[in-house]
Amino acid sequence: MSPSTSSRWCPTPEQLMILEELYRSGIRTPHASQIQRITAHLSLYGKIEGKNVFYWFQNHKARDRQKLRRKLIKQLQQQQPYHHHHHHLEQPQHIPSNYHLFNYFDHPPTPISGEIEVAPQVISHNWKPEIPSRFKMESPTMRMCSHDWMMSMVDIGLPSPCCNRPLKTLELFPMTATNVKEEHTNTSSKHLSLPTPTN
Amino acid sequence: MSPSTSSRWCPTPEQLMILEELYRSGIRTPHASQIQRITAHLSLYGKIEGKNVFYWFQNHKARDRQKLRRKLIKQLQQQQPYHHHHHHLEQPQHIPSNYHLFNYFDHPPTPISGEIEVAPQVISHNWKPEIPSRFKMESPTMRMCSHDWMMSMVDIGLPSPCCNRPLKTLELFPMTATNVKEEHTNTSSKHLSLPTPTN
DNA sequence: GCAAATTAATGATTTATTCAAG
DNA sequence: CTTGAATAAATCATTAATTTGC
Numbered sequence: 001m002s003p004s005t006s007s008r009w010c011p012t013p014e015q016l017m018i019l020e021e022l023y024r025s026g027i028r029t030p031h032a033s034q035i036q037r038i039t040a041h042l043s044l045y046g047k048i049e050g051k052n053v054f055y056w057f058q059n060h061k062a063r064d065r066q067k068l069r070r071k072l073i074k075q076l077q078q079q080q081p082y083h084h085h086h087h088h089l090e091q092p093q094h095i096p097s098n099y100h101l102f103n104y105f106d107h108p109p110t111p112i113s114g115e116i117e118v119a120p121q122v123i124s125h126n127w128k129p130e131i132p133s134r135f136k137m138e139s140p141t142m143r144m145c146s147h148d149w150m151m152s153m154v155d156i157g158l159p160s161p162c163c164n165r166p167l168k169t170l171e172l173f174p175m176t177a178t179n180v181k182e183e184h185t186n187t188s189s190k191h192l193s194l195p196t197p198t199n
Numbered sequence: 200m201s202p203s204t205s206s207r208w209c210p211t212p213e214q215l216m217i218l219e220e221l222y223r224s225g226i227r228t229p230h231a232s233q234i235q236r237i238t239a240h241l242s243l244y245g246k247i248e249g250k251n252v253f254y255w256f257q258n259h260k261a262r263d264r265q266k267l268r269r270k271l272i273k274q275l276q277q278q279q280p281y282h283h284h285h286h287h288l289e290q291p292q293h294i295p296s297n298y299h300l301f302n303y304f305d306h307p308p309t310p311i312s313g314e315i316e317v318a319p320q321v322i323s324h325n326w327k328p329e330i331p332s333r334f335k336m337e338s339p340t341m342r343m344c345s346h347d348w349m350m351s352m353v354d355i356g357l358p359s360p361c362c363n364r365p366l367k368t369l370e371l372f373p374m375t376a377t378n379v380k381e382e383h384t385n386t387s388s389k390h391l392s393l394p395t396p397t398n
Numbered sequence: 399g400c401a402a403a404t405t406a407a408t409g410a411t412t413t414a415t416t417c418a419a420g
Numbered sequence: 421c422t423t424g425a426a427t428a429a430a431t432c433a434t435t436a437a438t439t440t441g442c
Contacts, residue, residue: 008409008434018349025353029427034352041348055410062428063408073212223415267417 009052014045019056028061030054208251213244218255227260229253 011019022030022038030038030053039050210218221229221237229237229252238249 006435010409010435021349022352025349027352037348037352052409056408058427059408059410062430065428263416 009048011048011052011056012046015042015048018042018045019053019060023057023060028057030057208247210247210251210255211245214241214247217241217244218252218259222256222259227256229256 019038019042027034035050035053038053039048042048042053217240218237226233234249234252237252238247241247241252
């Protein structure tokens with residue numbers, strides 16, 4: 001392939017440095033006007049289009065998050081193997097039956113005073129956990145498979161027919177493989193591409 | 200930090216996933232019986248109490264709404280940053296934030312009326328992605344030095360005046376409207392590494 | 399040293415999900 | 421109930437790094 005007909009943008013070191021500096025400064029998903037300016041200034045250092053800037057931030061953010069997610073999963077899995085579920089654990093710890101009153105009062109006894117709790121949000125998106133086999137089907141409360149359990153919960157939660165969302169089959173529990181389905185090696189479909197791009 | 204010394208609940212990935220699945224399925228404010236059951240099942244995966252479940256739903260719902268609200272406000276506000284200092288390269292072209300969608304909207308302009316067109320996915324693999332000319336930048340003439348320019352970009356990107364540098368430990372305020380507060384790894388660049396000057 | 403072969407990074411696309419407006 | 425807008429996740433595809441045999 002001729003170098004003049006490169007099919008995708010190849011950032012120059014200066015462009016990359018500036019993009020990373022912007023990212024480091026907090027920009028994650030720039031909008032149209034920002035993309036426009038960034039593109040204009042980065043074009044001083046080489047050929048670039050707005051879509052390149054857009055894609056760069058998308059990918060960088062996603063892969064940053066992916067990295068962090070993987071790190072956290074590893075940490076959490078190595079930290080505590082979570083002993084229990086031995087005997088009568090199906091007794092939950094002391095739910096005062098006035099919990100429903102919280103819904104009315106909406107004032108927790110220990111007020112979370114405005115600050116943002118980070119922990120759930122950090123790892124709040126999809127990820128594929130790896131459940132050791134000893135956690136699979138042992139406890140008496142796990143007789144129901146979790147999909148069924150979830151369905152029953154949703155059933156209770158939605159007595160009125162307001163949410164008929166199809167509830168696409170999300171894999172809550174990976175079946176057997178201890179594979180965190182990342183690192184997808186792209187040896188799957190390597191058919192040759194068309195020879196002459198119309199550039 | 201050891202989990203035994205942790206003063207607050209730290210959800211395991213399994214717990215978090217199940218909670219999010221329940222949330223996605225429509226549960227927003229579970230009542231006492233639901234909380235009880237959810238807690239019972241989640242306790243298979245780690246230490247948890249009913250109040251954790253309760254608070255999780257409260258917080259998740261609130262932050263979901265907050266995120267949406269801020270996103271909408273932001274994207275409305277970012278339509279007018281055009282009265283900055285000097286803008287002789289400002290083009291009236293409107294770059295939407297979703298560049299990728301333009302492949303759908305743009306390339307098959309329905310040449311044949313009255314016939315169902317072939318689904319774009321069928322032919323999209325060998326499609327030569329060329330952004331229409333209205334997205335292409337003209338050669339910029341702005342010569343602001345990159346530091347000042349970067350600051351202005353960050354200014355736009357950060358409506359909150361409190362964070363203009365990466366906080367290493369904990370970030371209480373979201374920098375952009377829609378991001379999840381993950382921390383970045385600064386060493387992702389292979390071509391250049393910036394020695395983090397602003398400290 | 400060098401290319402061919404292989405692997406890792408990353409740019410570019412597609413798909414799915416969300417909320418809310420119509 | 422449908423659709424629009426936005427974007428995150430997943431995937432595809434190409435380039436760069438690197439490994440390997442010579």
